[in-house]
Amino acid sequence: MKHFYLLAFLLVLSSGLAQDKPSNPGEIQGFNLYPNPVTNGKVYIETKANAPKKILIFDVLGTKVVETTIIGKELNLSDLDPGVYVLRVMEKDKQATRKLIVK
Secondary structure (H helix, E strand, C coil): CHHHHHHHHHHHHHHHHHCCCCCCCCCCCCCEEECCCECCCEEEEECCCCCCEEEEEECCCCCEEEEEEECCCEEECCCCCCEEEEEEEEECCEEEEEEEEEC
């Protein structure tokens, strides 16, 4: 029975420590995407590093519809048709992937 309590204690302890770490070490720190859904043709992408970002946008069929690089935080999406997309942002050696809705 002692082993059970020791194992349970270690599991609780390790799960508490794991919460302090980012869930994905390759994830961009401070990533913020707004507004989503996009209604005015512009979306803003903020990150802690605020470095240049390579942007890829895919439609629901997996076809790349946008590939660009932005220096600031504003991305113009006025050429995209309304729908659901997958947005992939790469900054330095990190990346983030989000669902993007354009209305």
